[in-house]
Amino acid sequence: MKTPAALQALIDDGVIDEVLRPLKSGKEAAVYVVRSGDDIRCAKVYKDMAQRSFQQRVQYQEGRKVRGSREARAIGKATKYGRKQQETAWKNAEVDALYLLRDAGVRVPEPYGYYHGVLVMALVTDADGFSAPRLGEVALSPEQARDFHAVLMRQVVRMLCCGLIHGDLSAYNVLVGPDGPIVIDFPQVVSAAGNNAARQMLLRDVNNLTASLGRWAPELLDTWFGEEMWALFEAGDLRPDTVLTGVFAHDERRADVAGVREAIEEARQEALIRQQGREAAAQDD
Template identity: 35%
Template sequence: MKKELEEAISRFNSKHIELNVIKKLPSGKEAEVYLVESKTQLFALKVYKERLKRSFKNDQVYTQGKFYRRASERKAVRLNTGFGKALKQRLWIKREFYLLKKLFDAGANIPEPIEMVPNAILMKYIGDREYPAPLLKDATLTPKQIEKYYKVIKQDIDIFWKNGIVHGDLSEYNILYWKGKIYIIDFPQSVDVRNNSNAEALLARDKKNIDSWYQKVKKEV
């Protein structure tokens, strides 16, 4: 992953964004995340693994509805050539950044996206220099807080849907809790409502996952 990280840092430098890597943070299956600093401000740098190193389950369910402009691009993707793989990677990252901006501007509780390069996204860091924000699954909440954040998450799901997006993999494992707020993360498997026939099924699964978390934690307090 060192090569991809160095490439991302270099590309941000070319955009006059100088980043100093502090440490690696807990990461997911599609990318590695680093705590970085720029002009005394802390950010999270999400550097994507090469397509061959990523292992999305049921990938075709999520990629349905992603389009390529030229016939040559569609053919390369269909034949899974080296160019086609690189094209899918760039589109995936660009698309995630675009929808993050869209959802943040719509008022959804997500980390603010700052900038992107072809293999990485820079976003607001949630946490402090010593520790990142805990996942919702690890947060200690009062009954009142459980009710509050359950409603907030359901509202965010509605904001996503109204903006044509379904998270597609939502659970207490990809929601951060920090200083009285929640932040939904990990959007690479999100889908476009307009042109993905699986959108409603994925929406129902997201809601079911959050309902299950709610019922579970209510019994534990």
Template identity: 55%
Template sequence: MKSPARLQALIAEGLIDSVVRRLKSGKEADVYVVRCGDETRAAKVYKEAHKRSFRQAVDYTENRKVRNSRHARAMAKGTAFGRQQQEAAWQSAEVDALYRLAAAGVRVPQPNNFHEGVLLMELVADHQGDAAPRLNDLPFSDAEALQHHDTLIGEVVRMLCAGVIHGDLSEFNILLAADGPVIIDLPQAVDAAGNNHAPRMLMRDVDNLRSFFGRYAPALLATQYGPEIWSLYASGRLVPDMPLTGRYEHQAGAVDLSGVLREIEDARLEEAARLERMSA
């Protein structure tokens, strides 16, 4: 196929040899299968801000740090240069998260390089060596659903122990590789310790897993892994591979974390709807 303009630069640099095909077109990026020497990899080409349907919501960008003070000032002022730097920071957020999580042993694609808005990384493959499908495209038995849910809850814990929350985790951004689920799409990942929305985002990620796998294993619908995980993390007791119960008992006199988070989310949705009506 004809190489997209953004990938031609990588071919010229010798970072990739050829483009095999486009794998998917998403809300913030297009992904291509490429050849790099003897290896087949994935190349994620980030879309420019005005071409993306996904917006950099304050929930995700809150407390993201920019080391260069000049860049930070420009971003705060909203200048053309600042918007350019904000875009670069948005793209590099996924790269940083992938390296951080891969080092922590989380099941994410291994990053290889990042150049001119293109992320080169491992191509997650199925048993036949083809690009792995998303969970959303597959049916599961009760036993399979329980197994994959257990694996992914463990990955959520491992991510949180590494200080990262996915922020948009669902069946649409988890691939089923030959050796199990792999988590992808992390440009909206947030710092668990530095973002006020972190508890709600963790709960939403875990609830998404519960709702999806609960279609195949209804017993999961009664579980409360989100509050259990966050309470262990907040108290400094959460460690990777620790046994979890899926139960959470509200302590007398303690804040009902789940209830508070639901109220916050309801208020946010109401405000968003109000603003949309005003702009219509």
């Protein structure tokens, strides 16, 4: 096939030797099967912001760190330089997350490097050496579904213990290898502590997986793993080896809205009285 322009630099630098075929093209990137020496790998070429259709980027970027105050100000002002820095930070997010999660024992593709804006990784294959199918494309027995669910909940816990939430996890971001499920696609990864929507995204990730696997093992639909792990995380009690039950006691007490409003009004009145006192004192001077 004709070598994509984004991959020619990797061939010129000797990182890869040949582009074999396209693997998939999604909303954020195009992935190609490549050869590096005797090894078959994959190369992920990120699309520029103008070409991407991924929505709600601002929500996902909240809490992400940038190199310095100048970059942060430029991103906040949406200058040309700021947009460039934002684009760089977005592309680096998956690379950084992949290495961090790999080192933490999360089942992710082995990263081999990031060159000229291209991420080179291990190609996940099935037992016959073909590209591994996505979880949403395979039929499972109830036992397999339960086993896969347990494995994936463990991966989500390990990610959370690293301070990260996938943010877009579903049966179509999980590949089924010979040894079980492997989680992929992390460009939208969010900070568990720095993003106001972190809990919502975690619950959505867990619920997406549970709903998919619950097709084959319906009892999974009655579990509450997301709520359980978030409560443990908030309390500082979540560990990579924490044993989860899927049982969670919801707080069904009604919020005291009137009491909250009364407290806010009292605080406002107190602040007003203090301000008036300061102004009176200033006039006396």
